[in-house]
Amino acid sequence: MEKKFFWRLKKWEVIAFVMFYFFFASLYYVTLWINWGSSDKSDSSFFSLIRFIDNCGLQYLIFFLFTVPIWYLVFQQFRGRKLYFRLLIHLVTWPIFVFGTQQVYYSISETLGFGHLEGASAVWDVYIPALFYLIQFGMLHAYEYYKENQRKLILEGELRQAALKSELAAIKAQLNPHFLYNVFNTINASVPAENEKTRNMIAQLSDLFRYQLRASKTDVVTLEEELDFVKKYLNLEKERFKDxxxxxxxxxxxxxxxxxxxxxxxxxxxxxxxxxxxxxxxxxxxxxxxxxxxxxxxxxxxxxxxxxxxxxxxxxxxxxxxxxxxxxxxxxxxxxxxxxxxxxxxxxxxxx
The missing domain is CATH 3.30.565.10 (Histidine kinase-like ATPase, C-terminal domain)
Incomplete structure (x- = not known):
């Protein structure tokens, strides 16, 4: 089994999530580069680290930092809650993500002397985070559903295998139980009366076989019946272990x-x-x-x-x-x- 990295995540899942961000940041950078004027293109190569950080790297890093606590809340803190409840959480976290990342991005950009969209164009810094939020969390919920479905398929396979083994064991055990009871009774009758302890042990062993046969034919029993069976089993073990x-x-x-x-x-x-x-x-x-x-x-x-x-x-x-x-x-x-x-x-x- 592959070891977990942290927060129930595997190492490759963390790497895939980082690559997901790098892909979208790069895609956004290419889109901006295509739309730059000819003078901008002549002044800069296709890839400039400073320009990459300025135009998209910083913004997607802020997206990532806002995403982590939201992901932890939805997929870790409330992972056992109903899906509709967790979707309602997004109604609160979505606007926080959109407007929070915009304001933090603008503040840091102005502090570092980077440029950002202004005026009517600033609407793109609302639309893009909103769309990106829907894409990333939609994919995360879809992946969670896929993992849960795979877990259920594996569990069902294990249950079928366990059921098959139980059925085979039951078939092997059904060596004419009535014959076994008769043999137990015959052995019990052959034991001298003074060996009452031995007779009781044989009777208890016979009861264990009888209960096991009944268990293969019924879905539920009372707790009293199950405990009576366990007590008889432990009584036989105590004969072996004594004190x-x-x-x-x-x-x-x-x-x-x-x-x-x-x-x-x-x-x-x-x-x-x-x-x-x-x-x-x-x-x-x-x-x-x-x-x-x-x-x-x-x-x-x-x-x-x-x-x-x-x-x-x-x-x-x-x-x-x-x-x-x-x-x-x-x-x-x-x-x-x-x-x-x-x-x-x-x-x-x-x-x-």
Missing amino acids: RLQVDIKVSKDLMKEKIPPMLLQPLVENSVKHGLASLIEGGTISIYIFKEEGKLKFEISDTGIGIQNKQNVFGKGVGLTNTKLRLQKMYQSHLELLDNSPKGLTVKFAI
Whole structure:
């Protein structure tokens, strides 16, 4: 992935923007040169740096300096707002740009002894900035739309690929689930009665398979059902880790009937166990905190494991985090946020 230069811009985008200004300044210079009288042409070569700065370079530099804060306001500060709201901002910034650049250009030109249009001809120093503003910001909005469309196409492609992998995994997993249940029951029945702990573990494992099969056939489950599945998974992990694994779940009872996609939490919890705590001799704690705020259900899954240094590169490597990220983007336009836990470990946050 190409690194950002600054303000979410790539280096080639900054260069292209500068070249855009140089092109229009040069085009304006050529237009002026063609319209100069014969005496002016004989006194000066086609390109004179002083004349270039005098006639157009200074003016387009001022255009650029006025454009940067307007661009930052529209495309950075309010980048998440509706398009109509950002277009309304232009109704304010357009006249500021047009008349502001004219007055600054005239003031600097008079201070430096450069010439500028006067009288009726000064209307061109209103018309040209106004037209240039429309051209440049029209192109910037069009480019933003193009980038957003490309991002959606890439996301849709990733989702199709993830869906295909999930379908293939589901096909592989459908090894006659009823056969699996019968095998589990047979094994359970063969375990001596005094080994009640082993019988419970087999029963919990059977419940996990049953829930996974149900998850492949339904779009939503209650939060209570999802948490029950996660608890059974963690109970089996605790048999392996013993006292090295501690679990802390904080969820209000009035949220238990909330509807969420199935298998949303377990991949994140499994990631915390597998990649966060498994390698630590002392183990650690898995914390699940779910609450409702501003009409949204918010999730925080934390561990006290080894954490992740490069949090952006983790996506695409692990199936659990990547698929959950794609599901949240597609279903809720929500983002999976990875943060450092305190004093150590990783915290995963998202809202639906």
